[in-house]
Amino acid sequence: MIQLIQNLGKSTRVSFTKLGRASYFLIQIIFGITSVLVRPRLLLNQLYSVGVLSFLIITISGLFVGMVLGLQGYYTLSDFGAEETLGVMVAASLVRELGPVVSALLFAGRAGSALTAEIGLMKATEQLSGMEMMAVDPVKRIITPRFLAGLISMPLLAGLFSAVGIIGGEMIGSGLLGVDEGAFWAQMQAGIDFYDDIINGVIKSVVFGFIASWIALFEGYDAIPTSEGVSRATTRTVVNSAFSILGLDFILTALMFGDN
Amino acid sequence: MAFCNINDNRLTYLRVVVQNSPFRIDKQLKLRMVNSVSSQNNLVSVRNLTFSRGSKKIFDDISLDFQRGKITAIMGPSGTGKTTLLKLIGGQLFPERGSIFVDGQNVHQLRRSDLYDLRKRLGMLFQSGALLTDMTVFDNVAFPLREHTHLPESMIRTLVLMKLQAVGLRGARDLMPNELSGGMSRRVALARAIALDPMMILYDEPFTGQDPISMGALVHLIKSLNTILGLTSIIVSHDVHETSVIADYIYVISEGKIVGQGTPAEIQQSDSEWVQQFMTGAADGPVHFHYPAKEYVDDLLSSGKRY
Numbered sequence: 001m002i003q004l005i006q007n008l009g010k011s012t013r014v015s016f017t018k019l020g021r022a023s024y025f026l027i028q029i030i031f032g033i034t035s036v037l038v039r040p041r042l043l044l045n046q047l048y049s050v051g052v053l054s055f056l057i058i059t060i061s062g063l064f065v066g067m068v069l070g071l072q073g074y075y076t077l078s079d080f081g082a083e084e085t086l087g088v089m090v091a092a093s094l095v096r097e098l099g100p101v102v103s104a105l106l107f108a109g110r111a112g113s114a115l116t117a118e119i120g121l122m123k124a125t126e127q128l129s130g131m132e133m134m135a136v137d138p139v140k141r142i143i144t145p146r147f148l149a150g151l152i153s154m155p156l157l158a159g160l161f162s163a164v165g166i167i168g169g170e171m172i173g174s175g176l177l178g179v180d181e182g183a184f185w186a187q188m189q190a191g192i193d194f195y196d197d198i199i200n201g202v203i204k205s206v207v208f209g210f211i212a213s214w215i216a217l218f219e220g221y222d223a224i225p226t227s228e229g230v231s232r233a234t235t236r237t238v239v240n241s242a243f244s245i246l247g248l249d250f251i252l253t254a255l256m257f258g259d260n
Numbered sequence: 261m262a263f264c265n266i267n268d269n270r271l272t273y274l275r276v277v278v279q280n281s282p283f284r285i286d287k288q289l290k291l292r293m294v295n296s297v298s299s300q301n302n303l304v305s306v307r308n309l310t311f312s313r314g315s316k317k318i319f320d321d322i323s324l325d326f327q328r329g330k331i332t333a334i335m336g337p338s339g340t341g342k343t344t345l346l347k348l349i350g351g352q353l354f355p356e357r358g359s360i361f362v363d364g365q366n367v368h369q370l371r372r373s374d375l376y377d378l379r380k381r382l383g384m385l386f387q388s389g390a391l392l393t394d395m396t397v398f399d400n401v402a403f404p405l406r407e408h409t410h411l412p413e414s415m416i417r418t419l420v421l422m423k424l425q426a427v428g429l430r431g432a433r434d435l436m437p438n439e440l441s442g443g444m445s446r447r448v449a450l451a452r453a454i455a456l457d458p459m460m461i462l463y464d465e466p467f468t469g470q471d472p473i474s475m476g477a478l479v480h481l482i483k484s485l486n487t488i489l490g491l492t493s494i495i496v497s498h499d500v501h502e503t504s505v506i507a508d509y510i511y512v513i514s515e516g517k518i519v520g521q522g523t524p525a526e527i528q529q530s531d532s533e534w535v536q537q538f539m540t541g542a543a544d545g546p547v548h549f550h551y552p553a554k555e556y557v558d559d560l561l562s563s564g565k566r567y
Contacts, residue, residue, distance in 0.1 A: 122393075130390030133350050134404045134452075135379035141407070 022218045025139075029217070032137070032144035042145040050111045050146060051153030055160070057110050058103055062161035065098055066090060066168025073169070074177045083177075087184035088191030090169035091162075095192065095201045096257070099162035101249050104208035107154060108241035112216035115146055116237040119220025120230035128221075143221065147213045154209025155202050162201070200256045207248060212241045302361075303328040303460055303492045304349060309358035311341070311348065318344055320516035321358070331486050331493040333507035335500065337538070337547065340513050342496040343387070346462045349494070350384060351375050363459070380408055383453030383461040387468060389445040391437040397424070397448050398433040404455045423451040427481060443474025450481065460492040461485070467499040479506055500539055504528070512538060514547070 036043055073089045119142070122128050128138040166188075174181040192198065216237045223233035304326040311319045318341035326332045334342050347353045349360055351367045360367045362378060370378060391400050401420045405411060411419070424430040427447040437445055446466065453461055466482065467475050483506045486493045497503045504510070504524040512520040512527065512535050520527055520535035527535060537545035553559065 125393070126386045126388050126390040127392055129347075129352065130384070130386055131392075132352060133379055133382065133384040133386075134407070135376040136404075136407050137376070 018222070021222060022214070025143075025218050025221060026214060028139045029144050029147050029214075032140035033148065035140045036144045036148060042141070043148055046145045046149035047153060050115070050149040051156065054107060054110050054153065054157055057106055058157045058161050059164050061102065061106055062099075062164035063168040065102060065161075066094065066165030066170075067172045069093060069098075069165065070169035070172030070177070074173060074179065083173075083179045084183035085187050085191070086169070086173045086179050087186075087188035090173070091166050091188045091192050092197060094162040094165040094169075095197050097249070097253070099165065100158045100201050100204035100208055101245060103158040103161040104154065104205065104212055104245045105242055107150075107157060107209070108212045108216070108245065109238055111150065111153075112212050112237050112241050113234050115150075115213070115216040116220040116223070116234045117230060119143070119146075119217060120223035120225070120233050123221065123223060124225035124227070124230060143217050147217055150213025150216070151206065151209045154212070155205040158201065158205035158208075196257075200252075203256075204249065204252050207252065208245050211244045211248060215241050215244065301328055302326060303363055304494070305361045306345075306349075307359050307361070309348070309360065310356045311344065311353070312356060313341075313344075317516045319355075322513070322516065322518055323358075324511055324518070326492065326494055327509065328492050329486075329490060330508040331482070331495060331506055333495045333497060333503045333510045334513060335496075335498055335503060335510060335538070336513035337498060340515065342498075342513065343464050346384065346464055346494070346496055349462060350379065350382060380404075380456055381459045383456070383458040385446065385449050385453050385461060385463045385466055387465040389437070389442075389449040391440075391445055391449055391452070393437050395437075396433065397429065397435050397437070397440070400437065400448060401452045401455055404452065408456060419455070420451075423455055424448075426454070426485075427451045428477070441474075443470050443478070446470070446474075446478065447481070450478075450485075454485065454489070457489070458491065460494070463493065463495040463497070465497055466495060467497055467502045475502060482506060500541070514538075 069090045070086065073086050074083060077083050077086055077089065119128075122138075122142065128142070131138045131141060170181075170184060173179040174184050219233040219237045219240070220230075223229045302325045304324075306322065306324040308321050308323055309319050310317070310321050324334075334345060336342055344353065348355055349362065349367065351370070354368055359369075362382070365374070365378060367375065367378070391397075392403065395403070398420055401423050402416050405416050405419060409416075421430055421433070424433055427450050429444060429447055429451065432440065432444065432448070437448070440448065450461075463482065466478055470478060479502050482493060482495070485491060486506075495503060495507065504527070507524055510520075510522065510524055510527050511518055514534060520530045520532050522530070528539060530536060530539075534546040536542075537547055543549050
């Protein structure tokens with residue numbers, strides 16, 4: 001029993017220390033932003049590897065998620081004879097929920113794990129330490145550009161996901177199942193509000209981009225510099241990002257759509 | 261012959277930077293010129309340093325001096341914290357007690373920006389080379405120049421080629437670090453360490469894992485760089501023979517204490533049993549071959565319970 005309490009205390013202390021380190025790390029990142037703005041080249045390179053290279057996975061997943069929504073939505077709605085509202089259903093679920101959440105999960109798996117592994121290996125091979133000895137701050141030179149790239153790419157990727165998803169839904173809905181195309185788009189236009197739906201979705205994806213990049217970079221930076229340490233850190237990145245994204249999604253949804 | 265180039269190159273570097281005043285003259289360049297006339301004899305002095313990892317005392321109240329313009333070696337068996345000492349000198353780790361002065365400045369009381377200014381004047385050669393793996397050899401050597409100077413690209417090219425020429429790898433400029441052998445990557449790292457013309461280079465186990473030819477090349481390089489560029493070098497190593505050839509002064513460290521010090525000749529003549537064992541590489545002596553354990557027979561006959 002005593003052992004249990006001791007262990008509980010120990011693990012609490014460990015996780016709070018880690019949270020402290022992560023917060024300090026975030027502050028360092030934020031202070032580094034000005035030095036990145038002076039050298040946009042660093043940011044552009046990272047936007048390519050974090051954002052552009054995630055393009056394919058996001059597009060294909062978006063297309064399939066949209067197609068599945070089209071099918072499922074049609075079968076449910078046709079029971080009530082409300083097939084025409086398929087457009088609203090597909091668009092609302094994508095823009096409010098699935099776009100930001102699924103693309104953030106994919107982003108954490110595709111780009112987040114890569115970031116953790118990259119930073120962790122740089123640490124293991126003393127590249128970060130070497131940079132410090134060359135009087136180059138690794139947080140400014142390596143971490144901050146990657147963080148900003150994640151923050152910028154995430155909403156764009158989520159938007160892409162939703163857009164492709166809506167096309168997928170339309171392909172299935174009006175192409176295959178015969179929902180009237182005019183009704184599909186008109187209902188969507190009428191049913192989706194710019195501020196309530198689209199802007200809230202964008203806010204979500206910015207928050208998810210922030211949290212996923214932060215976790216990925218911190219886990220890499222904090223990794224034990226061995227091959228096992230890096231592999232564990234990569235796993236933690238994916239798991240922790242998924243939890244934080246889903247948990248935050250609940251909180252954000254409750255805050256944003258709670259009134260209606 | 262190759263090394264004369266470095267000297268010219270350093271002069272050219274200064275001359276060009278000074279002549280073309282639109283390019284900002286770097287603070288460290290001015291500082292370096294001030295250094296060279298400063299008359300203080302010890303570039304680095306370590307005073308009453310104590311440092312522990314967990315419960316293990318790595319250094320226990322030791323004091324060391326590193327003379328300007330000399331090659332000083334720190335030797336000792338693996339795990340005595342030799343690399344830790346270099347990280348302490350570079351300000352990457354903080355001591356528990358004691359202080360370290362580099363060029364008259366207390367490293368651990370400097371503000372962050374001053375510490376970074378100091379580090380620009382130090383080169384460090386990591387055991388692994390620590391090259392940035394996403395860049396070519398050329399870009400690796402150019403890295404400190406691009407980060408810290410505002411020199412035009414054409415001049416950076418000239419400087420990088422000169423540094424690479426000095427380590428004999430001008431032809432390897434377009435290779436990626438994963439295409440280099442261990443000896444080559446260490447030489448590239450050395451070229452990078454001298455890119456900013458530092459006042460001192462810290463070598464972390466420069467000879468470990470080198471074949472005889474690259475070892476010979478490195479020994480020669482370290483010595484010539486030191487004399488020609490007027491550097492101060494600190495070598496951390498357990499390669500007794502190679503280090504004794506080039507070092508001017510040697511400290512032998514074991515279990516947090518200095519067990520012997522002196523010129524290589526004095527160390528060879530040392531009457532300390534420990535130093536003798538280390539220098540000759542005898543398997544048993546004051547340092548035992550066996551890690552502390554209970555009696556061998558008892559251990560074999562015991563129940564084998566996990567502990």
